[in-house]
Amino acid sequence: MRSVEWLDGSIRIIDQTKLPSKLEYVQLRNAQEVAEALKSMKVRGAPLIGVVAALGLALVASNSKASERDALLREIEEAASVIRKTRPTAVNLSWAINQALDRARASTSMNEMRKNVIGLAIHMLEEDVSTNIKMGKVGAELIEDGDTVLVHCNTGTLATAGYGTAHGVLRAAWGMGKRFKVIATETRPLLQGARLTAFELKHDGIPVTLITDGMVGHVLSRRLARKVFVGADRIAANGDVCNKIGTSTIAFVAKAFGVPFYSVAPTSSIDISTPSGEMVVIEERDAREVLEIEGKRIAPEGIPVLNPAFDVTPAAYVTAIVTERGILYPPLEQSIKRILA
Template structure:
């Protein structure tokens, strides 16, 4: 698998996704502030990978702490968590992972666990989350593979593959699983302006797996759908509201509307940790606004006139009515999503409580 991130004795090692596809280099983060920078600057990206990166950021922050008492360490943990939480506002996995690490710390601190044992336990928790993410992606693939055509072309937008997770991928994991089961699938990858995650990252990793891939400009999908050249669409998600409304990379909403118009199934693949039951619907999802230079410049060259106003939202929200199914590691959700999501969440919580 592509090593998106890895816990090492020296720190957290990240594949620098800003340098792909032409340069495969790594960035070593040796403290939590460096992990925060890696997340903010999109050296690592994709909701599941962001979540595990944040967990490792908490772990390395605590591990490198010189606090001599639990009260002092508790104050430091709050600062670490706040710093990491301020990096990317839309991906709910970020906050889920930080809270899971804080819950682990609080339980250990309440039991007056010695600081060295707390450090070891938090490192173990972050590494367990890494393993869980890979397992969840493979389970998603198993559940979703049957939904894809036995033969045909699948469109995807942005990158929801191994690079967006700890390995295997969500949307691309479903494609991988289908190919592994003998489906004869090729992929259309939207370039995904302005950051070009589809052109740079999706194409790169699918070609690594020998899955035929064609890169499309973002405005080509509708014409190809009309020609009957796309049989299914599958994307990832950064946050799914309790009613099924889904935030994903900007441009996803347009693709979903086009798919609906042309009678093409539109699937979302994401782990349960991406579902935010506290957010009732998509209008409440915070949308990250990124730097104007991502739009105004390409490869260091200015592409727009001085004085032109720029909009650069990183995500848009696809209403649940456009989504054929949501694929998770626990199974496939279908409309009405407010009911199916709640039922799956209740079952998952029940099993955790029983365990």
């Protein structure tokens, strides 16, 4: 199962809104279709968002009818502007777009620009998989035989170009012969934990128990889980972790009951230009995601809705951050500076 593929002029993705009831592949042929897929969360997860954004610009470079360099550059820049607006919180999106634009602007000819933008996107796709495998091996040392691990949202193959971030740690530990159990939150409002994480863990043969988000306090207070592993959509320079809504609540409860809380993310998710989590723009999504489940309304008419997609966990509540370059321990701000130096 591959979450994304480059097909030499088009992109093939899994429509994640249809899982787990239907495994449906969709082909994207232009930047507008890429933007719609990102906005509607047909593709989601910070690393995958970055890869798909880069591939979207590769589509423009590959399929453009431009006859000279500057015209092609304008098309790529216009597409980048459209794609950039789709998901403002995940830093991987802007990181990938900025790299592609830098390559395009540095190109001296139209053919060189095509080659550079397409080559970069394919490299990002392949590198994300190798980075996740490295990260999985690094983080696997934190899991012991007999552990029960709590996870939130989805951080597996479906959130990346392959293998996964926090899920990759579980996958690596399982592959090493360690035996443990997983408790997955359902992850309201779009149920990525129930629909996607449970789907992937079952596929991997790793025992998983599903709970509602509101059960986390009970689970951690009774020591039904010994560790928490989550991903990250953006990590600020001071170590604050921006991740799926509900993450900070889990971190606060974990701290209260002495349960280690780990965030797993590639260094591309660390945004040193953002001093703290307070500076992160939090995406506010459509109210219907809260008011409806699979198109059926579950709340009275006229009820206002607050629907932020992410929240920020202060660095003080993070036990460590797992990256492909090693595990970062507090003080996280200094650890981040050291590893990115």
